[in-house]
Amino acid sequence: MKYMATYDLMETVRVTNQWLGASAKAMYSYPVFGLTANPLIQMTAAWGEVTERSFARMVAKPDWDIGSVVCDDGRDHLVKVVTEMEKPFGDLLRFEVHNREGKRRRVLLVAPMSGHYATLLRSTVVSLLPDCEVYVTDWHNARDIPVSEGKFDIEDYTLYLTDFMRHLGPDIHVIAICQPAPLALAATAYLAEEDPSAQPATLTLIGGPIDPGAAPTEVTDFGASVTMGQLEQYVIQRVGFKYAGAGRLVYPGLQQLTSFIAMNAETHANAFFNQIMAVAKGEAGDSNRHNKFYDEYLAVMDMTAEFYLSTVERVFKNREIARNEFEVAGKRVDISKITDVAVKTVEGAKDDISAPGQCVAALDLLTGLPDSKKANHLEPDAGHYGIFAGRSWRNNIRPLVLEFLDANSRNAADATGVSDTPGTAASTPSGSTSAASADRKSA
Template identity: 45%
Template structure:
């Protein structure tokens, strides 16, 4: 019912949205002599704000056409290299001729960036991908919106996620380095554990976990506390809703992206209100650069996807309530998952000192679960003055975190 009401509210706002768009275009028209007056700019800002708040934010484009390497622009092409109904594995291929001109003639380490399946599209990692493209062959998981997957495609749960990671690593071949951002930490560690136990030649050369809830019992945040305080039945009865028509996945039970979005926004309500107030002021003042930064952030932040009921509920149960992986009780397809079987995969953990989603220590827990990994294969980084998103995006990530991850990958590439 909630999903249908949400859709009804969106469509009911159509007259307001169209009216705001018409007013915005009228007051922003260069031919309008009143457009550059105080009244005109205020009317434009008001209509732009209403149009933005009532429109739907679809899946963003990657828009990675080139990357600067050694001071040269290197063309980038997005290729599909593997797919299932639930995920597209993308390769951001750098143009060979441009690479040679930039002085990069040899093969560079292959990196699989596992994007979180937690409400936002993989494009949230655009900045992460751009950084890694400077020194790596980059692959990234582009997860599907559950409401777009027909019921005939069946289920997708936590264990299917583990299988997907293993299948993608197999498709890419040996010596791939995995970077798991936030949510994928536990299933990626599980996949690596099983591959190590099987002595799979396609097991990763290294793993980097960034702000991941490997052991959510440590330094619990508001998000962790909610998961522990509420009974499992509450999540099933409150957070799960049915996809309405006309979506391809109509009838599928999901955790809607808009529920996740509203939950996150409510945690920092004043911050979002202030951001939109400043946006309004920038529009009135004609500060286009500041307004564009606001629009770019919220175009990404407000674009959300749905998770299947089974994946969401199993993640709550396995990761945030029973903590099966750190307790040594996780089973996958009838097999015990034992990270102690990992003996030769480099392990780096990256945490943000001010992370309010995955507290400091939750990601580092991976080191304690891999006792048979040599000391020189472990590396820990707690980055000062960054929160959750700063771990994988932004200036401090580019200037301070990424270089250390790059060097870690190189050391494990050589070994």
């Protein structure tokens, strides 16, 4: 399938469906149909509106849409997104809060590069902005990166993280969510040997596959059931003529989206049927719950082929991070070299993507780190999304994470006058079954 024509065929199907939706919406919105008693007219126009919006969103990068934030003084402060560091495959962004004294607590959110944009963490950013200076990794869509920029695999991703950490300094607190958790751990270990003074103050790993073999899910089962040759043959394509990255080998976002939807096809079908009915009745707003969710969910990005294939092979199949055998630029990255960076893991009891056990495995690898600098939290009744952006994050996990950052800051003054959740983080030994209960009590 590694042909530009195949990629262009998928784009042609998308554009055709977008056009069909727009045509249906326009045609059945003519005034002449206004007095028609047949409800099929309104239903068809509603179908067209929902279809056009859905297929148009698939190639649009969502905006951060964070206009302002309420701070300690009770006032709204404007927020501006600033590019702190620019690189070919991803930028480091800073959320600048105007007319607010800088916060001592500085947080780097490492966003996943697994098919969606970094804006998937919008609610996470909003929840942290009142109390922190927030930075985030903003990965670029591979279809927009010219072939002349070269390759980008998981080793390059790891080195990008080390560059960002060096730039932000040793007082930064790193929070890696889902896919980048094992690579953030590897980046910290890399710095522990190459540039110890650039290591972050803390590392929080949320729902990441440190050891995919610790607890099976559909994701790990898929990785085990297919060969690398099959993946390269059937899911890798070349970017078509429409984009700047024409000719680049990628794992297309549209193909990833098809897999996402297939996993819960009935749920998505019901959601779209209900939205069509709501539009036909005039009860659907532009920013209702359906549109807010699917505007983000349907906006997908391509990953470079080498990044996707190396992730499957080295993280999931060979479990190089879990076995502490990961290499960057020919040099083994030894996780046991991390000796003074406090590490906390967070898992959701109902996470069906990175099941409980996969992320906490990081603490067993940190043999050089004192138990007093390790902590883990298992959030009951929380799924994958909930542990970083849902109710569980806002009510339970976020306060615990902020306490952990303050308790393990490199500068004691960092925890002074900046946190609405004072106290000491619950730090427990690796693998301790009491860790989750201790964290819940401190919440």
